Amino acid sequence: MKKILHVHSPGGAPLEHAFPRLAGCGELHVLAVGPLPDHTRDAWLPHCAGLTDRGAELLRGEALVEAITAEARRIGADAVTFLSEFLVLAVAEATRRLGLPGPGANAIRARDKRLMREVWRDAGVPVPSFRRIDRPADLADAFDRLTPPMLLKPAFGAGSVGHAVLRDAADLASAHDTVVRTVGQSLDRYGFGEIGLPDAVERVLVEEIVEGSTDGWYDDSGYGDYLSVEGIVADGVYHPVCITSRIPTVPPFTELSNNAPCVLPEPLQRRIEDVAHRAVDALGLDTCGTHTEIKLAADGAMFVIESAARFGGCMVTREIEAVFGIDPIALLTRCLLGERPALPPRMLLADDGERAAASLALVPITPDGVPWTSSPVWDASAADVSRLVSPGSTIEIVRGLSVPDGTRIPPYDFANGADNWAGIFFLTAKDAPTLLTDCYAVLNGLEGLLMNVRPSIARA
Template identity: 50%
Template sequence: MGDSTVLLVYARGGPPPSDAIPKAAAATDRLHLLLLDPLPLPAVAPAARCCASVTDLTADRPEPGELIDRIVALARRTAADAVLTFSEFALLAVAEAAERLGLRGPGPGAARARSKRLMRRTWADAGLPVPRFRYVDSLTDLERAWAELHPPILLKSAWGAGSIGQTVLEQRAQLAGAWRHMLGALTAARARSMSELKAGEAGHELIAEELIPATTESWYDRSGYGDYLSVEGMVVDGVYHPVCITGRLPTVPDFTELGNMAPCVLPEPLQHTVSELSRQAVDALGLGTCGTHTEIKLMADRRLCLLETAARFGGLLLTQQIEAIHGVDLVGALTRAHLGQDPGLPDGLLTGPGRCAAGSVNVLATDSRGRPWTTRPLFLPEAVDWDRLLSPGSGIRVAPDFTVPSGTVMHRYRTGHGSLNLAGVLLLTAPTPQVLLRDSYAVLNGLEEALAGAALAHG
């Protein structure tokens, strides 16, 4: 490994820091940590144990114009050989800091992987399949987009993540209300540190696009899976390495994610078809060295349409799932890649069943069809009788980095607020993908009642 030093910039989003920080530390001699948001409590002790230093800027987080200067200064002070982040919201700042320092990073293409405006334009110019879209900076722009696109249309933030603020517009009368809703949701996201750190006022840029006519027909031979997939991978010195494909549960209005399922159960040739479009999409963005997470919609007759690519790993539990299933530590691989070392990635796309099946289920006050809960139970996962929901051989645990404290009252589900509705994440493991799918639905549709029973048992 040699003598190496890495500066890791932490902000909200990405894999669980209690898991990612030790893995990054194991791939270098010294890991320094810069905090732009407070660490979740489960990550505090691992950070103290693994890091040579922890610089906390959470009380006085720099303004966008100053943030890059602060990262560069700390990297120079610590003699960092690499600077990286796993956060969507810190990606641009860290990418530019790495460029100033002459270090590996996502490069100038990072902006194309963050702004959905630049992303859509880049892919359209490259002849890749994307929905028709329009830039929206005002209510007048939204009205013009409505006239030019074929409704229903989707209004979303060009810099957003986690489906926050997304609204499906089916009638012209909805436009003014949707505009106000979007601005309110973006304000709420900023208050929760779930907004772009470098964009400043550009963080209010919106985009309107036609809905993709997605379907699982011609792709899956069974129901229950969502109509989109994600390809997890990395770019190393400009060369794209797809690692594996992750399935999804269907979303609930307005496109809020319920969870993901891995490994992918599509036949191998179809997985390679999906991976090839991901390769074209990533190559068009012109990235340097970074993780990648490409979301693709499935369409009739085995056609595909691009949703988005991020120049970082998928968030929540994806990196942990991939390690459990395929034995690939993506966090350690990316850290080594930033240091110019062999990341140790697999030779090609992993399409097999792996060691087990693993999925994440998002804890939302809604069932699998998006029907809001009628009660507001306490979240008491330790008191739930999980055996009544799960199949023999399956397991479940709470992801503590992303989950509210036990005893918290579940808040009501709010359409259009995306991941702001999230009360927690559950990691499910099962002997097979089929059992995993069954258990995921059992949890989504049975959790409200199970929490009510848990509260009674808890007294």
């Protein structure tokens, strides 16, 4: 049996979902370089043939690359896999040294958002106007050259953490320090940093905030002007798998959901597919998952925001499996093992009556952008969230991506993006319209439900 080394650090699909699929492709060994989710250990550990936990060492840079290569050689790994955004560069370098398939020598293009945009601009891929910010003084010059409002963001960030909106010159004084400090705190809290780039936290860019619109795109109200194309690159060839939609973000740009299937008409989906193809092709990746985010605008315009050399997080891969019947994790793993599984020749579209699925954030803010007025305690065993969805729909808390029972949900922090998530729900429904209704019902009703579950604790 072929051997798989999975490198773990927080991020991506939960282990209880990913590990059975990885283990179905070969003998699964795990190298943990970040904290393991102990509260779900009973669900993922049985799938592991071996576990080496080096998370307490806080390996960085060359030390981490050496740890991956040494462990791969020790077990005789035929493939190295990962899920976290923050492992892209380390695994790319380790697999290069090992002579195994991986994200490839151009993986940095899928991590450094400044380089990413420069590559796309040169390739004619539509992107918002932007500027590199190498030092705080660069921000004033960029503000004069670009059109506000603008977004100051970390070049190596994820999950909208550390974003700052700049509307006038008065915003510049503290914005740079705030972004750097917020990202640094996030990395410290989760126990990982950008691999081999000690100054990565300080690398930022500023870009114009393009005016998004769903006019001319969606017939149904309730969807946001932002979506993703999920895909796989195998031996340098990009295979777009499907589009996942969103409901609108809340300030500043925190995502609330990821929905499949996309309900846009096929001609529009094919236009999006073409833009995603151009964007991913320009990055020059080798073998990895991809998650390409696109902003929709008026008059059929699109802007590519970013593309990752890994699968989308939360339960995106499970959504694809539930709706389209294919397992992206297993398909990619088989590609990494040197096999040639049948990959979609074109992006998949849902048939009429297809099941629908979503990842939905447990986040203390309403879809209208109003933060909760309370700080209730999460208790999955007592909170009957199924009361909030339609008959025939299902909803479950994803344990590996959620706080343990008894955790108080802190107030919403506008600078923390996805760090505001206290958990993730996985929803299914009979069709996309019902799923959309369910997403809004949960987000609008969750605070009241939790307050009524344990009122004496929640109001303490």
